[in-house]
Amino acid sequence: MTTPQDLRILLRALAGLTHQAQTLLYDSGYGQARRNETGIRGSNRHSTPCDQQLLATIVDTITPITAGWARNLSMDAQILIPTDVAEKGFWCAWMARHAEQLAAMPWVEDCVEELTDLAHRLAQQLTPLPEPGGIKLPDYATAGEIANAYNITPRAVRKYCAAHGITAWRMPDGTRYSTHQYRQARKD
Known part of the structure; x- marks a missing residue:
């Protein structure tokens, strides 16, 4: 009751x-x-x-x-x-x-x-689950930030994002990718 x-x-x-x-x-x-x-x-x-x-x-x-x-x-x-x-x-x-x-x-x-x-x-x-490697990524991150979290190269991140259609935003400080879409694509 x-x-x-x-x-x-x-x-x-x-x-x-x-x-x-x-x-x-x-x-x-x-x-x-x-x-x-x-x-x-x-x-x-x-x-x-x-x-x-x-x-x-x-x-x-x-x-x-x-x-x-x-x-x-x-x-x-x-x-x-x-x-x-x-x-x-x-x-x-x-x-x-x-x-x-x-x-x-x-x-x-x-x-x-x-x-x-x-x-x-x-x-x-x-309050999402912690990122791999203990690095918390923002909603949109640079290829370098994603590469540090997943222990890969920024070039590999850029190629993967282009191949899988991950949303990219061109900002004054560089291109930022949707970390949510990146995680989802890596799970699949």
Whole structure:
């Protein structure tokens, strides 16, 4: 039996993980879109590409699942969802506020199971397994950085990336390759 307090803890944890993921995306990939106080873009420099997999997780998985459970609660318990919750996506906070009603729903165990699984998957995505050789690679790394992690030559990395269609970004400090795609290609 799930208690309202258990639900609050789970929903706050999921909200914290979602906020962490959104902060990582904002800090990495959306810097170019930021504006200063006058409304003018701060610089014309290229921003670092964001983690596409993390963005897809938030847009395609987290938001629809949490919004779906919140709408189920709203319909079954006859509770209106405020406009700002729907517009800004504060689904976990809204459900935590109504934890007593959520705990009384016949489908609460299914909700807890799905939200717990979602929180675990997001936590694993935010704290991935260590890299080979103990070197942590960023989402996009140079051929030299990847070569150091895998104990191969930078030339071998460039050739492998070209042969396997790994996404490459030309930056002022050199070409950067998607380390996620590189790892996936090496697993296959």
